[in-house]
Amino acid sequence: GIPDNANLDWKKGPCRFCGVGCGILVGTENGKAVAVKGDPNSSVNKGLLCVKGYHQIMCIQSKDRLETALVKKNGKYVETPLNEALDLVASKMKESIAQNGKDSVAMYTSGQSTIPEGYIASKFMKGAIGTNNLDCNARLCMASAVTGFLTSFGADEPMGCYEDIDHADYFVTWGNNMAEMHPVLFSRMLEQKAKRGAKIIDFATRTTRSSTASDKSILFEPQTDLAVANAICYEIIQNGWVNKSFVEKHCSFSKGLTNIGYGLEDNFQFTDKPEKIDFEAYKEFLKDYSPEKVAKYSKVSVKDIKYLAAIYGDPNKKVVSYWCMGMNQHTRGTWINNLVYNIHLLTGKISQPGNGPFSLTGQPSACGTAREVGTFTHKLPHGVVMNEKDREMAAKIWKVPVERIPSKPTYHATEMFRAVDRGDINFIWVQATNPLVSLPKTSRYRPAMEKKSCFVVVSDVFPTPTTDVADVILPAAWHIEKGGLYGNSERRTQYWQKMVDAPGEATADTWMFIEVAKRMGFEDLFPYSKENHVEEIYNEYRQFHEGAKHGMAPLEVLQKESGAIWPYVDGKSTQWRYNAQYDPACSNGEDFHFYGKPDGKAVIWQRPFEEAPEKPDQEYPFWLNTGRVVEHWHTGSMTRRIPVLHQAMPNGYVEFHPDDAKSLGIRNGENIKITSRRGSCTLPASINERGLPTKGQVFVPFFDENMLINDVTLDSFCPISKEPDYKKCAVKVERA
Numbered sequence: 001g002i003p004d005n006a007n008l009d010w011k012k013g014p015c016r017f018c019g020v021g022c023g024i025l026v027g028t029e030n031g032k033a034v035a036v037k038g039d040p041n042s043s044v045n046k047g048l049l050c051v052k053g054y055h056q057i058m059c060i061q062s063k064d065r066l067e068t069a070l071v072k073k074n075g076k077y078v079e080t081p082l083n084e085a086l087d088l089v090a091s092k093m094k095e096s097i098a099q100n101g102k103d104s105v106a107m108y109t110s111g112q113s114t115i116p117e118g119y120i121a122s123k124f125m126k127g128a129i130g131t132n133n134l135d136c137n138a139r140l141c142m143a144s145a146v147t148g149f150l151t152s153f154g155a156d157e158p159m160g161c162y163e164d165i166d167h168a169d170y171f172v173t174w175g176n177n178m179a180e181m182h183p184v185l186f187s188r189m190l191e192q193k194a195k196r197g198a199k200i201i202d203f204a205t206r207t208t209r210s211s212t213a214s215d216k217s218i219l220f221e222p223q224t225d226l227a228v229a230n231a232i233c234y235e236i237i238q239n240g241w242v243n244k245s246f247v248e249k250h251c252s253f254s255k256g257l258t259n260i261g262y263g264l265e266d267n268f269q270f271t272d273k274p275e276k277i278d279f280e281a282y283k284e285f286l287k288d289y290s291p292e293k294v295a296k297y298s299k300v301s302v303k304d305i306k307y308l309a310a311i312y313g314d315p316n317k318k319v320v321s322y323w324c325m326g327m328n329q330h331t332r333g334t335w336i337n338n339l340v341y342n343i344h345l346l347t348g349k350i351s352q353p354g355n356g357p358f359s360l361t362g363q364p365s366a367c368g369t370a371r372e373v374g375t376f377t378h379k380l381p382h383g384v385v386m387n388e389k390d391r392e393m394a395a396k397i398w399k400v401p402v403e404r405i406p407s408k409p410t411y412h413a414t415e416m417f418r419a420v421d422r423g424d425i426n427f428i429w430v431q432a433t434n435p436l437v438s439l440p441k442t443s444r445y446r447p448a449m450e451k452k453s454c455f456v457v458v459s460d461v462f463p464t465p466t467t468d469v470a471d472v473i474l475p476a477a478w479h480i481e482k483g484g485l486y487g488n489s490e491r492r493t494q495y496w497q498k499m500v501d502a503p504g505e506a507t508a509d510t511w512m513f514i515e516v517a518k519r520m521g522f523e524d525l526f527p528y529s530k531e532n533h534v535e536e537i538y539n540e541y542r543q544f545h546e547g548a549k550h551g552m553a554p555l556e557v558l559q560k561e562s563g564a565i566w567p568y569v570d571g572k573s574t575q576w577r578y579n580a581q582y583d584p585a586c587s588n589g590e591d592f593h594f595y596g597k598p599d600g601k602a603v604i605w606q607r608p609f610e611e612a613p614e615k616p617d618q619e620y621p622f623w624l625n626t627g628r629v630v631e632h633w634h635t636g637s638m639t640r641r642i643p644v645l646h647q648a649m650p651n652g653y654v655e656f657h658p659d660d661a662k663s664l665g666i667r668n669g670e671n672i673k674i675t676s677r678r679g680s681c682t683l684p685a686s687i688n689e690r691g692l693p694t695k696g697q698v699f700v701p702f703f704d705e706n707m708l709i710n711d712v713t714l715d716s717f718c719p720i721s722k723e724p725d726y727k728k729c730a731v732k733v734e735r736a
């Protein structure tokens with residue numbers, strides 16, 4: 001409720017929450033943020049916001065912000081001047097390096113960090129200290145999308161943009177409850193459904209709000225999406241729906257290793273061995289995936305498999321596939337990404353308005369910060385540590401000796417916390433994320449973080465279960481209190497300026513990194529001014545793109561407009577990559593050019609169906625699936641402080657199919673204990689309420705820190721991406 005006559009100063013920026021990246025206008029008055037509304041000039045959301053975006057003002061104004069640094073002394077937190085706390089952080093980091101070497105210190109950051117924060121974290125850890133012990137929480141949500149893109153196309157991030165919604169005839173959502181996770185994009189899809197008769201097909205393991213708003217809902221048995229995707233390709237080939245000229249000109253075929261493990265043991269190593277194959281070998285492989293064979297174990301009918309194949313196979317219909325965690329948080333996450341690309345490549349339905357595969361993100365800058373700047377252990381800004389030329393470029397721009405940047409990646413997220421558990425990491429700085437709610441199998445990693453062998457620093461805006469185990473808590477500024485840049489799901493980089501002052505001593509994380517780096521003797525490498533460091537850092541980051549096909553828009557453009565989509569070439573955003581009609585970086589004279597691959601061809605991968613690491617059995621007879629709800633953003637550390645959202649969704653719950661509830665004698669609201677081989681969690685039952693799992697499955701949202709379902713989940717991961725699978729493990733349920 002913003003009064004019409006309110007005389008507010010409205011400033012533009014992106015929403016703080018999800019990867020859709022909606023534009024917001026923040027109303028300020030007397031130096032305080034007092035209102036938020038959708039930006040009607042934003043091409044992303046055209047003025048619309050979801051409940052989280054609209055109510056974020058209540059979160060910014062929340063009374064329990066962290067405003068001062070807290071240092072643990074004799075088991076109690078003591079308010080400490082920020083300067084002293086930063087002195088202590090720097091001395092502990094130095095001490096750990098002196099005693100146990102550079103690889104004894106680590107940093108765990110976030111897809112909520114701004115682009116300058118991610119850039120400085122990378123420069124600090126890799127360029128100044130000389131360790132690759134930097135990873136981020138995007139490993140838990142987007143890593144399989146990255147490896148999917150790299151293996152299929154040789155370059156990360158989607159090729160299309162949100163404008164695809166305005167052109168598609170069909171939207172196929174793969175394991176993706178967009179109505180709750182990406183509500184503004186889903187609204188845009190519903191608008192096209194109403195206006196043009198576009199159809200939404202929901203392909204998932206449970207019935208959700210997205211399913212009920214769709215034209216058709218198709219359910220599959222967990223893990224068998226791999227087989228169904230292959231069956232769709234089988235049908236496309238059998239029916240002669242392959243776009244032969246596209247495949248011949250622009251695709252190659254490969255296979256990799258199979259039976260590749262689940263990453264359950266410490267120090268798990270995996271290296272794939274890709275091998276070229278031809279179309280005939282691929283066709284032969286698909287013989288095991290006829291609809292009749294796959295229907296037997298996927299629980300998808302032959303008719304529905306053929307229906308899906310016919311949608312993709314119809315040359316006169318445009319199709320966009322959307323997915324997010326359902327496919328990425330998968331022990332075969334890279335493979336299932338590859339398999340959806342196969343469908344679009346075989347039919348040539350790719351990177352044209354209304355046609356294409358589209359992997360969505362969950363955090364506001366999972367793309368901009370984690371994937372583009374590079375806060376993964378293997379990444380450098382616009383490059384990777386394994387590539388000598390990329391290391392040389394980083395060394396030149398950072399003005400450090402190239403030998404200082406190690407050439408081997410170290411710990412990905414799960415393995416980083418296993419290293420803390422083993423005592424191999426003695427200092428960790430966690431920034432803008434809440435791993436003790438979000439890591440799978442927190443029943444192992446919470447005790448690990450409480451061990452005396454590791455000094456823990458956490459910077460955040462609010463207290464969380466992760467700040468609870470910190471030796472030092474640093475008060476962080478909210479995004480509108482510091483300025484920055486985010487990169488959203490459609491490769492759009494958005495800039496905003498600081499709008500209001502942060503409370504107390506709360507400070508931009510970038511500035512806290514810089515201050516600690518200076519205290520460690522690296523002042524020459526971080527010569528930025530406090531007032532303009534965001535702009536100075538972005539301009540330095542852009543040097544990595546000079547002469548590259550992936551140019552980022554200059555700051556002057558981002559200051560004027562609601563973001564720009566990279567590659568930004570000749571003063572323009574590129575909306576559809578690899579398509580010569582839209583992408584000036586295509587240089588081989590063909591209509592398409594997948595220039596991320598040396599031969600310019602995208603790869604159609606032979607990827608089999610393999611079982612999940614843990615399946616229901618006699619002792620643990622249910623599948624457990626976890627996920628999110630529209631009211632709360634990720635671990636709920638921000639949205640649970642918004643009274644209206646907290647009232648709407650006050651606590652976690654476990655969803656049952658009514659038949660399962662009946663046979664177990666469970667009533668709605670009754671407390672249920674869910675137990676796996678790793679831990680247990682008690683929550684009220686939800687039957688015939690919001691979602692409907694299929695029989696033999698239960699679903700629990702993970703936002704509630706008091707009902708910690710991640711104590712129960714399994715820390716298995718995709719061996720290629722190292723992204724954990726939160727969607728499948730075996731549990732038993734009993735009345736508590």
Ligand code: SF4
Nearest residue numbers: 015017018022050053
């Ligand atoms: Fe914010 Fe995402 Fe909601 Fe848009 S859809 S308002 S970006 S939370």
